[in-house]
Every structure is written in structure tokens, then in C-alpha cells.
Amino acid sequence: MAIKAVKGINDILPNVVGRWQLVESVARRIFSNFGFQEIRIPILEKTELFARSIGETTDIVEKEMYTFPDRNGQLLTLRPEATASVVRAFIQHKLHLEPGMRKFYTMGPMFRHERPQKGRYRQFHQIDVEVFGVDDPMIDAEVIYMLLVYLQELKLPDIKMHINSMGCPDCRLPFRQSLADYLEGVSDKLCSDCQRRRRTNPLRIFDCKVDSCGKLVDEAPVLLEHLCHECGENFQSVQDNLHSLAVAYTIDPLLVRGLDYYTRTTFEAITPHLGAQDAVGGGGRYDGLMKVLGGPDLPGTGFAIGMERLILLLDDKAGAPKERNRLFVACLGEEAKSRGFSLAQELRVSGLSVEMDYESKSLKAQMRRADKLASTHVLIVGDDELAKGAALLRDMEASSQEEIPLEGLVEQLLGRMK
Ligand SMILES: [Zn+2]
Ligand SMILES: [Zn+2]
Numbered sequence: 001m002a003i004k005a006v007k008g009i010n011d012i013l014p015n016v017v018g019r020w021q022l023v024e025s026v027a028r029r030i031f032s033n034f035g036f037q038e039i040r041i042p043i044l045e046k047t048e049l050f051a052r053s054i055g056e057t058t059d060i061v062e063k064e065m066y067t068f069p070d071r072n073g074q075l076l077t078l079r080p081e082a083t084a085s086v087v088r089a090f091i092q093h094k095l096h097l098e099p100g101m102r103k104f105y106t107m108g109p110m111f112r113h114e115r116p117q118k119g120r121y122r123q124f125h126q127i128d129v130e131v132f133g134v135d136d137p138m139i140d141a142e143v144i145y146m147l148l149v150y151l152q153e154l155k156l157p158d159i160k161m162h163i164n165s166m167g168c169p170d171c172r173l174p175f176r177q178s179l180a181d182y183l184e185g186v187s188d189k190l191c192s193d194c195q196r197r198r199r200t201n202p203l204r205i206f207d208c209k210v211d212s213c214g215k216l217v218d219e220a221p222v223l224l225e226h227l228c229h230e231c232g233e234n235f236q237s238v239q240d241n242l243h244s245l246a247v248a249y250t251i252d253p254l255l256v257r258g259l260d261y262y263t264r265t266t267f268e269a270i271t272p273h274l275g276a277q278d279a280v281g282g283g284g285r286y287d288g289l290m291k292v293l294g295g296p297d298l299p300g301t302g303f304a305i306g307m308e309r310l311i312l313l314l315d316d317k318a319g320a321p322k323e324r325n326r327l328f329v330a331c332l333g334e335e336a337k338s339r340g341f342s343l344a345q346e347l348r349v350s351g352l353s354v355e356m357d358y359e360s361k362s363l364k365a366q367m368r369r370a371d372k373l374a375s376t377h378v379l380i381v382g383d384d385e386l387a388k389g390a391a392l393l394r395d396m397e398a399s400s401q402e403e404i405p406l407e408g409l410v411e412q413l414l415g416r417m418k
Contacts, residue, residue, distance in 0.1 A: 008114075008122030018319035019311050023154065024107060027127050030150045034142070036103040036129060041085040043109065047075040053084035053261060053293055057200045059207065064112040078111035082128035083286070083302060084293070090132060091295035101133035107307070118275075118312075125307035129283070132290065135299040137234055140265040140285060141241030147269055147281055147303055148247060156271065156313045159280065162252040163242075163267045165235040166284065167227050175226035176202060186216050206256035222253035231264060238265050257282075261289035265301070273313055280313065281305035326377065326417055328370035329356040332363055333383035340381040346410055352417060370396065377417060 005011060012020055028038070047067050054060050066078040079085055086104055089095075095102055107127040116122060129146070131139055144161060151159045167175065183190065183198045183205065190198065190205070194213050197204040206217055227235065242249055249267075257266050266284030274280070283303025291297045327347065331340035340356055347354045355373055357366050363380070370378045380392040380401075391409065393416070394401040404412050 006122070008116035010121055010123065016311070019314050020307070020319070022314070022319035023127075023307055023310050026153050027105065027107065027150060030146065030153055031105045031129065034103070034146045036105045039086060039089060039104040039106050040108075041079075041082065041089055041106055043079055043111075044076050045079055045085055045088070047077040049084050049088055049293070050077055050080060053087070053289060054081070055201070055261075057197075058204070060112065064114055066111045066113060080112050081110055082106055082108075082126060082304065083130060083289070083300075086128065086130045087132075087289055087293050087295065087300065091290065091293060096133070096296050096298060101131060101139070103129075103131050105129045121308060127281075127305040127307060128302065129304075130300060130302035132300050133298050134301075135285075135287065137237035137265070138241050140238045140301055141245060141247070143283070143301055143303060144242065144249075144267050145245045145247055147267075147283075147305070150305075151269055151280065154310065154313075154318070155315060156280065156310070157273060158271055160270045161247060161249040161267060162255050162270055163238070163249050163265065164252050164255040165224060165227055165231055165238075165264050166257065166262050166266050167223050167231045168263055169288075171226050171228035171231050172203075172223065175221070175223045178221045178226065179203070182220050183216075189216060203256060206254065217254065223256065224251070224253040234264055257284055261286040261292060263287045267303070269305075271313060274309060279306075280309050326353045326375065327355075327413070328366070328373060328375040328378045329354060330363060330366040330370065330378050330380045331356065331360075332381070333386075334360075336381040336383050336386055339386060340379075343379070343381070343409070347413060350410060350414055352414065377413075379413070 047065070050065060051061050056062075060080050065080050067075060070076050086106060090102070090104075105128060107125065109123050109125050111123055113122055114120060129143065131143060144163070148159065148161060166172070179202045180198065183194075183202055187195065187198060189212060191208065191210040191213050194205045194208050194210070197208075205213060205220075208214065208217070239249075252268075255266055255268055262284050264285045264287070266282070268279045268282035270278045271280055272278065281303055283301070285299065285301040287299040289300055329340045329344045331337040337360065344354045344356045355375070357369055361369075367378065376396055378394040378396060380394060382392075385391050385403075386406070389406050390403045391406060392401055393404050393413070
């Protein structure tokens with residue numbers, strides 16, 4: 001029996017890869033305009049990196065990570081997200097010793113053992129953006145603005161920005177208490193996971209996917225009403241900066257990131273076209289993370305975009321290949337095939353897109369193949385033509401054909417087709 005790919009881990013076939021290339025190239029262009037540099041981080045990390053950064057008691061670490069001992073018995077994990085690795089690399093290579101803020105982006109596969117469903121896979125892909133070293137609310141606004149510019153550039157329909165503040169440890173402590181009090185009152189209605197979360201980390205119930213818990217969350221006290229003075233002013237300043245950039249947004253007090261390291265500004269880009277999982281991308285500030293991972297106490301902010309979701313939202317025609325095969329070399333006879341073969345390589349090296357056939361089929365079959373490849377021209381090389389020192393060039397659009405001498409053929413073709 002043939003071997004199939006692992007469940008929830010997909011191939012990206014040539015017929016859709018144009019969309020992926022589009023999403024990647026637009027990201028590179030826009031992010032670079034905003035002063036971001038690409039960083040490439042490994043797929044495999046020590047498990048403790050994620051346990052420490054994401055939090056031991058999160059669903060990601062407890063249930064979803066691909067974790068295994070390697071042959072030396074070291075516990076390793078396929079990265080479930082990118083932020084922890086980017087921060088680790090930043091600390092490890094002492095990039096904080098260079099003055100000024102640093103802006104990075106990265107993209108690639110992440111892994112979580114979740115139940116596969118449309119738009120959610122066990123190997124999924126993210127575009128990830130991180131800024132280290134600034135806590136000015138202006139950078140929060142800039143990162144939100146850049147996310148919107150990117151999504152608009154891809155012409156995604158009906159994107160709305162939701163924002164919230166997660167406060168700081170100072171204001172989160174009293175909030176945690178009032179949330180815990182509320183949850184105690186409704187504890188018999190909570191799912192079994194949330195029963196446990198109520199004691200370990202009550203903020204996690206905001207992540208619960210069980211319907212009945214969602215209803216209880218809607219009535220729970222909100223962090224936004226417990227912000228300390230500084231966090232309140234900070235959130236106002238983020239909004240003022242968004243206004244100055246003409247960014248429309250909705251304040252969503254229920255937008256709470258479950259990961260331990262988030263502080264203050266948090267945001268999500270939402271669309272009604274993805275069903276229940278309505279976020280295309282989201283992120284926020286994580287001022288405590290760098291220190292948690294053993295680095296300097298530098299603030300950070302960033303976001304992640306789900307690439308599969310972007311692809312789902314793209315217009316059908318987006319990313320369709322513009323460059324089509326230009327020239328097909330059709331050969332008739334053994335000598336012609338050998339001559340055509342070296343001609344094809346020479347033309348490719350000279351910058352033309354060229355294809356040929358190796359099965360010595362009839363001219364009719366080769367023309368059909370050229371048609372299928374949408375070739376604009378076919379160069380017919382036959383033993384008869386070779387004897388005359390010439391080849392036939394057929395223009396597929398004009399349905400015309402002319403004889404060109406083999407002498408100087410490459411230059412002639414390049415002149416005609418470039
Ligand atoms: Zn605060
Ligand atoms: Zn629950």
C-alpha cells in the first residue's frame with residue numbers, strides 16, 4: 001500500500017503555490033518598507049523554551065506540542081509558534097548589544113497536535129513579526145497599521161481590527177482575584193478543564209472552546225475596567241496614534257491572549273469569511289518575555305498571521321502565474337533530438353523559459369504538449385531542416401511559421417522573444 005502524508009500535515013501543490021509565493025513576497029516587500037529584517041529560526045527547539053515562554057499550564061504545552069526525546073534523550077519540540085524562538089535567537093546572539101530597536105520577521109511551518117479542520121492543520125504556516133526594545137505606544141500603533149496595510153495589499157475583504165489592553169502585572173493581580181471570585185460563583189457550570197484553570201490560571205478560561213464556558217466568559221468581569229493609571233494612559237495613547245493613522249478599530253474587552261507573556265496592547269484582525277475561527281492574524285505586547293527567557297529586560301511587541309487562512313481568503317485569481325512557458329522545442333529524429341536538447345539548455349541559460357519532450361513522440365503529440373504548456377512559440381527541429389542548416393519557428397498566437405538559419409539561432413530567438 002502507498003504511504004500517505006501524516007494526518008493534518010499537507011502538501012502544497014504547484015497549482016496553489018502561486019498564492020503562497022504571493023503572500024510571502026508581499027510580506028517581504030511591505031515589512032521591509034517598515035524597516036523589518038528577516039530572521040530564520042530553527043523548526044526544532046529544546047522543549048523547555050516553549051514550556052517557559054508559553055507557560056506550562058497552557059493547552060499548547062500540555063496537549064498540543066509535538067515533543068519527543070532525541071537519540072541522546074534530550075527533550076525536543078517542533079515549534080508551535082515563532083516568538084519564543086526569535087527571542088531566544090535575539091538573546092543567544094546578543095543582538096541587544098546593538099543600539100536602538102530591532103525589527104524582525106520570519107515565516108514558515110509551525111506544529112500543533114490539534115483536531116484537523118478547515119483552515120487548521122497540524123503543520124500550519126505563520127508569518128511572524130517582532131519588535132524589541134521600544135515600549136512607546138506609537139510602535140504598537142505602527143505594528144497594527146502594518147498588519148492592516150499588508151492585508152489590504154492582498155485585497156482581503158472586510159477586515160476589522162479589534163484591540164484591547166491586557167494591563168500589566170500590577171493591574172492584573174486585582175483583576176485575577178475578581179475573576180477568581182466570579183468563577184467560584186459559577187464553578188459548577190464550568191467544563192472540567194476550566195474547573196482546573198480556575199485554580200491554576202483563571203485567565204485561561206478566555207481561551208476555552210466549550211460553548212457553555214463561552215457564555216460564562218461573556219458575563220465575567222473584564223480586565224479593561226481594572227487597568228491601573230499607567231496602563232489606562234498607555235491604552236489611550238495607542239488609540240490616539242491609531243486615530244492619527246486613520247485606522248478604524250473596535251475595543252473588544254473579551255480579546256484576551258492566553259499566553260502568559262502578553263501585556264498591555266493586544267489586537268486581532270477579524271474577518272466574517274472564516275466561520276467561527278474569525279481571526280486572520282493577531283498579536284500584542286509581551287514586555288516580560290525577554291527576561292523570562294534569561295535575556296535583558298527589553299520590551300517586545302509583534303503579531304502572527306495564519307498563512308492557510310490568508311490563502312483561503314485570497315481571490316481565486318490571486319497568485320496565478322503570469323510567466324508562462326515561452327518556447328517549446330519539438331524534435332523529429334534522433335540527430336534533431338540531440339541538437340534540440342543542447343539548444344534548449346543554451347536558451348534557458350540565456351534567460352528564456354524553455355521545455356521539450358524526451359519521448360520521441362510525433363510532431364502532433366509534441367504540438368499538443370506545447371499547447372498544454374501555453375507556449376507562445378514552438379521551435380521545430382527536424383532531421384530534414386538540420387540538413388538544410390535551418391529550423392522552423394512557429395508563432396502559436398499568430399499561427400504563422402518561418403524558417404530561421406541555425407547559424408546565430410540563439411541570438412535570433414532571443415531578439416524575437418524578449
Ligand atoms: Zn497596569
Ligand atoms: Zn471551559
